Amino acid sequence: MQLPATQAQLSPVAGDASNRRYFRLQLPLRTVIVVDAPPATEKNREFLAVDALLAQSGVRVPEVLAADQERGYLLLEDLGDALLLSRLNGINVDHYYGQALAILRQLAAADTAAVALPEYAAQLLAEELARFPQWFLQRLLGLDLDAGEQAMLAGLDAALIGSALAQPRVLVHRDFHSRNLMCLANDSLAVIDFQDAVLGPVTYDPVSLLRDCYIRWPRARVEQWALGHRDSLHAAGLLPAVDDSTFLHWFDWMGLQRHLKVLGTFARLSLRDGKTAYLADLPLVLEHILEVLQVYAGQDVQLDAFHDWFRQRLQPAIADQSWSGR
Template sequence: MPGPDLRDISDPFQVLDLEDEAATVCLAEDLAAILSPGDLIALSGDLGAGKSTFARALLRTLADDEDLEVPSPTFTLVQTYDVGRFAVSHFDLYRLEEPEELEELGLDELLETGAALIEWPEQGGDLLLGGALWLRFEAGRDEDSRSVQFASDKADWLARLDRTLEIRQLLAQAGLGAGHRRHLTGDASTRSYERIISRDRTAVVMNWPAPQGDAGSEAALAYNRLVHRAPDARAFAAVGEELRRKGFAAPAVFASDLEAGLLVLEDLGSDGIVAGGAPIADRYRQAVLVLAEMHALRWPETVRLPDGSDYRVPVYSREALQTEADLYLDWYVKYATGMAASASAREEFHRLWQSAFDTIAGAQTGWVLRDYHSPNLIWREDRDGASRVGLIDYQDTVIGPVAYDVASLLLDARVDIPQALEKELYQAYVQARQSADPEFDEAGFSAAYAVMGAQRITKILGIFIRLAERDGKPAYLDHLPRMQSYLDRVLMHPVLSDLKLWYDGNRD
């Protein structure tokens, strides 16, 4: 189905005025932020209208290379760029003699794994695919300005365009309206992140849209509620504010639209606590000392947000802990043994875990950030004490056994932590707690560390199989040997002796 011909369009869904070339570059960055494999952007307009300026800026943004050579493909008709996350093909159909030649250029095949920009799309006639976002550039009020009209026969483009322009408006509120947008990362959730670069500072945008598709189904939302996963950005803002108030290095919020799930945050940097895939022992030591300092404090059950509303930190209930552990039954057992867990095996699994939770019922509780490990910790060399370790992922904070976060760090799911280093870091934590409180219960903490470590590893093993099999992300299987080794370590604790027998009988 052909896309709309903007030469005749009278009712575009969006019209923007661009006052100069810099505004055109900003628009290109805004579109680059939402471009995905399979997307097609058609650039229409007269010679000199700004199509090539837009295309060049978009490609340089995706490549994160301001000096990237982007020659006009007028004579080659198409030039493909590998810009990291996916390939983008730049077409110029000005010299196309017959629309049928478009098929020979392989547009359909290129869109299977990448995206495409097409200048002079009208030359493609009815062979140009539907679903494209069409931009028509026209002269503006003066020599430097332009007007851009947007249209598409695909409704999704309107929502995506509105979202990215809303981010640009929020950047303006933070004094970063002309900042350059660069993709930073995404995670296993619906959140994504960008780094914003201006002349005098940088910032990070957290983009947390409402879940769509399977992630937004009632079943998925009910599961998230059950295991106390944060439903929206209010949790991040509330927990971060309290962390900063107590002297920990959570990013400041420069601007936000919590209802929309958008925050402009302080950029804590890019340096981590890992180098060459191996832990940097001194940085891990500082990270575990931050936990010791955190766990010596009292943390509130409710936090007041800037808008005056309250956010209640959920309790890490037994039901949540068991439901997470059940991911092992639901996904990992069949992967490891070729057969689903039997009803008797499931019943015994539940009984043994409830018994393990009973043994640590008196363990110290407090705020548990839940993902306190290397991907979420930023090293700040120029800072001192707790502020040396930046915290960037804490929206799922709950009130539970504080040993959970210590196990999360010392049994890092993404990095091999040698057992000798684990023991050294464990002792550093215990000594710091004992120095602050001579009555610190090391025996009770040891039991809680083993139980919480085993629960987290059990959950993650199930999640990694689910990501590989259900979500088509087989790279997570590479982490299995590490997690299996960690599980063997923690199961050696006497408090888990009965569970060890169950695992030994249900993973081979």
């Protein structure tokens, strides 16, 4: 699509954690979204492949109107500005989460044979967990870990990775939360930011949604949603029978892996990329982590060791930070 420069009215649109830049282009009869996605850093090929896969699976995603992969430009359908996060409240959350979990059932049922999706393998899980000591502990908090602390974290990582790999595999969005779900004019949801999709643990996307880094719900409600999702997957033939205790264990430990990764990722976004606004989200992520550690207190040696260290070493260091809210 080409327009004379005099007809091109571009206005910036709020971006995400990536290097992509978004602009709204005003056309005579509608608006579209222009994405400046440098091919050296952005997964444009993956975005296009997963967009097509999700659309074929019945998931509402932005229509790709044009793409120049070589130069890193995409022209997408304009889905508006209404992020799910801006709409959520205690009254409508069941309505919206019901839609979101239905989308996750569509992902679980998707035929991924035609798309070369990477596996959420042990190496990738470990690389994500490594961000926690490197960026959050050492770079942001200035903590130097001794050999005993490093061994403790290595043991925790092994336990979390083992739990993740024990789960059935499905198509995983990998960042399925309230800032990557758009509320459309008809009150349905559309999915964005899916270029990092993998084949991975069945609880990864549910815990990303239900234990969102940007909003928190009571544990009893979260468990109800999680087990209801388990039941719906089983009823659809997408998941074998899994008892409550096992599924919640998978769910909680997957969330712990994700939130430790997020601590490192948000610290890196602030320190390396200058996106300091993410520091304001760290306290809620820490609350999610502490909740799981408290629930499993006395049930696992690795988690207990980390919980003790978290209280004795980490919390005092966090309290000194301007973003801690203390």
